[in-house]
Amino acid sequence: MNTSLKSLYYPILLDTAWRVLGFGNRDHTSKTFGCFDRMFWHYRMIDYPNSRYQESVYFLALLHETPFDGNIFYKNKNVRAWINAGIAYWEDIQLSDGSFNESYPFEHSFVATAFTVSAISNTIRLLSVTNSMKSLEKSGDWLMRHNNLFVANQMAGAVMALWNIYHCTGKNRFADGYKEKLSRLKTLYQTDGYFIEYTGCDIGYSSILVSYLAQYYEESKDAEVRIWINRCMAYMDSRIDENGNYDFSATSRQTQYLYPYGFFVFNHPVFRRHLQGLTNGIILTPLRVDDRFCIPLAIDYAKILHHAAGGHA
Amino acid sequence: MKPLIYGVFRMLNYTIFRSDAVAQSMKKILIKHLILNKKENKRYVASSKFFSINELQ
Numbered sequence: 001m002n003t004s005l006k007s008l009y010y011p012i013l014l015d016t017a018w019r020v021l022g023f024g025n026r027d028h029t030s031k032t033f034g035c036f037d038r039m040f041w042h043y044r045m046i047d048y049p050n051s052r053y054q055e056s057v058y059f060l061a062l063l064h065e066t067p068f069d070g071n072i073f074y075k076n077k078n079v080r081a082w083i084n085a086g087i088a089y090w091e092d093i094q095l096s097d098g099s100f101n102e103s104y105p106f107e108h109s110f111v112a113t114a115f116t117v118s119a120i121s122n123t124i125r126l127l128s129v130t131n132s133m134k135s136l137e138k139s140g141d142w143l144m145r146h147n148n149l150f151v152a153n154q155m156a157g158a159v160m161a162l163w164n165i166y167h168c169t170g171k172n173r174f175a176d177g178y179k180e181k182l183s184r185l186k187t188l189y190q191t192d193g194y195f196i197e198y199t200g201c202d203i204g205y206s207s208i209l210v211s212y213l214a215q216y217y218e219e220s221k222d223a224e225v226r227i228w229i230n231r232c233m234a235y236m237d238s239r240i241d242e243n244g245n246y247d248f249s250a251t252s253r254q255t256q257y258l259y260p261y262g263f264f265v266f267n268h269p270v271f272r273r274h275l276q277g278l279t280n281g282i283i284l285t286p287l288r289v290d291d292r293f294c295i296p297l298a299i300d301y302a303k304i305l306h307h308a309a310g311g312h313a
Numbered sequence: 314m315k316p317l318i319y320g321v322f323r324m325l326n327y328t329i330f331r332s333d334a335v336a337q338s339m340k341k342i343l344i345k346h347l348i349l350n351k352k353e354n355k356r357y358v359a360s361s362k363f364f365s366i367n368e369l370q
Contacts, residue, residue, distance in 0.1 A: 018363075018364050021364035021368075022362070022363040022364045025362075026362075026364070026368060027362075042362055044319055045319075047320045047323075072366070072369060073369070076369050078368060078369055078370075079369070
């Protein structure tokens with residue numbers, strides 16, 4: 001593995017692991033064992049858990065399956081037990097129609113459903129878990145009935161989720177599902193080279209989209225998607241500086257982070273700029289964002305290490 | 314039960330009471346009955362529950 005990748009990523013991921021494990025209820029006697037929304041299960045300052053915190057299990061699974069110096073979580077049976085508990089809790093909070101809540105009761109959130117299903121199904125595939133198929137199918141059917149045509153990165157998450165569900169269950173309707181989502185996603189592509197994120201282009205959100213599509217491309221080898229990714233990365237390339245930063249003031253959502261996985265997969269120059277920014281200590285990392293964004297950004301970093309170690313995320 | 318009580322108090326404060334005096338009275342009730350109540354003590358002992366490396370053993 002690349003030396004700079006090791007020296008930059010290992011400490012970030014190991015420190016983040018402590019933080020993410022603290023998010024989770026690790027007490028097997030507790031009714032909320034496996035819940036990763038600490039404000040809910042520990043402080044009781046909110047009345048309903050945010051399902052998106054369950055994406056933590058994918059981050060832990062990647063650490064569980066990636067050997068590297070200092071990784072005390074690799075193949076640890078307690079970590080595996082907490083991952084299993086996180087998946088079980090995710091199933092517990094699934095709504096009857098297969099969707100999930102993020103911010104309030106009865107929300108039926110598209111992003112929470114797409115992103116948590118993507119994370120949970122990735123975990124299931126990575127660890128060869130055979131439970132939870134019914135929950136995955138229920139969510140898959142919900143995703144196939146719903147879209148969010150304002151936000152391309154959420155649609156990309158839904159593509160990944162349905163792709164995974166197809167591979168977990170073997171049921172052809174989910175293959176039709178991810179293809180249909182891709183055709184919907186295509187309608188959000190702008191001739192300038194970006195995908196619509198609400199009112200325009202957002203670099204941070206676009207990096208999330210590229211990360212999901214890159215992971216999908218690695219398995220599917222879908223040539224058309226590769227073209228989309230190339231164009232999207234080209235659009236972002238000219239707007240990202242030598243340290244992986246960009247002027248977010250004019251973007252549609254003013255996000256400030258950069259998800260690096262997609263750039264890593266295609267060995268794009270932006271990935272080297274991202275590493276430069278890490279070396280100089282001047283970009284956002286999972287340690288520097290809030291709890292909500294720590295988890296998905298940490299997943300993106302962990303996917304890179306896992307990939308570099310010979311695994312597929 | 315206790316999360317429900319916290320939730321009800323939050324809702325009442327937002328919607329009906331909207332009063333510092335009422336919030337302070339509720340706080341005293343909560344401390345007296347939920348935190349200092351000996352039967353509930355073990356549940357409300359301060360514990361951060363952050364991850365400890367010993368948990369990997």
